[in-house]
Amino acid sequence: MAVRVLGIDPGLTRCGVGVVDVEPNRTAKLVDVVVLRSPADLDTPRRLARIADGLEAILEEHRPQAVALERVFARSDVSTIMGTAQISGVAMLIAARRVLPVALHTPSEVKAAITGYGRADKAQVGAMVARILGLESVPKPADAADALALAICHAWRTGGAAGAAISDARSGAGAARSGRDGSGAALTPAQQAWLAAERAAAVSGAARRVKE
Amino acid sequence: MAVRVLGIDPGLTRCGVGVVDVEPNRTAKLVDVVVLRSPADLDTPRRLARIADGLEAILEEHRPQAVALERVFARSDVSTIMGTAQISGVAMLIAARRVLPVALHTPSEVKAAITGYGRADKAQVGAMVARILGLESVPKPADAADALALAICHAWRTGGAAGAAISDARSGAGAARSGRDGSGAALTPAQQAWLAAERAAAVSGAARRVKE
Numbered sequence: 479m480a481v482r483v484l485g486i487d488p489g490l491t492r493c494g495v496g497v498v499d500v501e502p503n504r505t506a507k508l509v510d511v512v513v514l515r516s517p518a519d520l521d522t523p524r525r526l527a528r529i530a531d532g533l534e535a536i537l538e539e540h541r542p543q544a545v546a547l548e549r550v551f552a553r554s555d556v557s558t559i560m561g562t563a564q565i566s567g568v569a570m571l572i573a574a575r576r577v578l579p580v581a582l583h584t585p586s587e588v589k590a591a592i593t594g595y596g597r598a599d600k601a602q603v604g605a606m607v608a609r610i611l612g613l614e615s616v617p618k619p620a621d622a623a624d625a626l627a628l629a630i631c632h633a634w635r636t637g638g639a640a641g642a643a644i645s646d647a648r649s650g651a652g653a654a655r656s657g658r659d660g661s662g663a664a665l666t667p668a669q670q671a672w673l674a675a676e677r678a679a680a681v682s683g684a685a686r687r688v689k690e
Numbered sequence: 691m692a693v694r695v696l697g698i699d700p701g702l703t704r705c706g707v708g709v710v711d712v713e714p715n716r717t718a719k720l721v722d723v724v725v726l727r728s729p730a731d732l733d734t735p736r737r738l739a740r741i742a743d744g745l746e747a748i749l750e751e752h753r754p755q756a757v758a759l760e761r762v763f764a765r766s767d768v769s770t771i772m773g774t775a776q777i778s779g780v781a782m783l784i785a786a787r788r789v790l791p792v793a794l795h796t797p798s799e800v801k802a803a804i805t806g807y808g809r810a811d812k813a814q815v816g817a818m819v820a821r822i823l824g825l826e827s828v829p830k831p832a833d834a835a836d837a838l839a840l841a842i843c844h845a846w847r848t849g850g851a852a853g854a855a856i857s858d859a860r861s862g863a864g865a866a867r868s869g870r871d872g873s874g875a876a877l878t879p880a881q882q883a884w885l886a887a888e889r890a891a892a893v894s895g896a897a898r899r900v901k902e
Contacts (some may be wrong), residue, residue, distance in 0.1 A: 563772050563778025571742050571780050574735035584705035
């Protein structure tokens with residue numbers, strides 16, 4: 479039984495949204511991918527509403543079982559963090575109102591899950607996303623590939639158990655944590671099996687890491 | 691003709707919401723003030739939904755003409771900024787969907803407008819809010835007084851012209867600016883008159899500044 483996950487790479491100018499179906503054997507299939515945009519000459523509230531409208535339309539169309547969101551960290555550019563945090567808040571609200579579990583994953587968790595290497599660059603992530611989904615070319619722009627990577631990462635990390643996402647999101651409240659979330663202790667046997675499979679895949683993934 | 695402004699002091703644990711009616715002669719009347727709360731043991735998406743529900747109920751009940759929000763700045767505690775930015779995003783979305791203008795004001799702008807002194811402390815702001823609104827005691831907790839201060843500040847700074855708030859929000863997109871927003875060049879004659887009145891009030895306000 480496949481799990482359908484919607485991944486969001488949050489942003490005010492470009493917000494990547496990817497939907498994948500992931501089978502228990504880790505096979506992943508592309509359902510849809512779009513990059514929502516809002517014009518920079520609109521005020522922030524209207525930009526947020528524009529992105530929110532697009533997000534709701536995609537949720538309505540594809541009805542995912544879980545939402546995976548990039549965990550936002552402090553970066554050098556304060557205005558970027560604010561826009562990203564605002565979009566994240568809006569995405570969380572929309573998911574919560576549809577009673578969808580929301581999980582947060584850091585960029586390094588996503589890179590590690592997808593490429594086997596937590597410091598992989600965008601080209602490596604894009605190439606692995608294309609390979610995992612059996613696409614002929616890398617999804618562009620990077621926000622699209624990142625959103626798909628988030629969705630795949632989430633399905634792989636949780637073993638496709640949509641409900642498991644809730645505790646992950648809870649441990650990420652405030653988005654101030656770093657590294658892995660240390661929730662291993664609470665894993666079900668099925669999740670532990672997934673985790674083992676993920677680790678094995680990560681090792682082989684590292685060995686065959688895509689060259690640019 | 692009074693303008694009704696809803697002020698929001700954004701926060702995930704406590705979100706102050708104050709509604710005031712402000713007359714063209716700067717007289718302000720309390721309409722309502724509440725502090726919305728969300729339990730820390732809920733995950734962030736549900737906490738945002740809890741606050742959003744409360745905010746929508748107040749908007750529905752009091753139908754303000756404008757929303758004033760505190761402009762968020764980088765502070766030492768990253769998790770606080772994130773929660774505040776997420777709530778701000780949610781508040782902006784809700785306002786935008788009701789086609790309400792949203793204005794951002796910095797804490798020092800609010801303090802300057804209310805007490806005449808941009809570095810006033812919370813007790814001074816609370817005491818002035820109580821005096822302006824003719825209340826027998828200072829609204830508690832501080833989030834309640836801050837939300838009312840934001841609403842009064844907004845009405846005073848814009849001369850009660852709800853439409854003027856849009857350009858203010860636009861100049862604040864990204865919430866990364868500091869100080870006054872330098873929009874003086876775009877003021878209408880009515881707004882210039884208000885600004886002059888505000889400056890006069892700020893001077894006398896500074897002179898009679900409330901002691902603790």
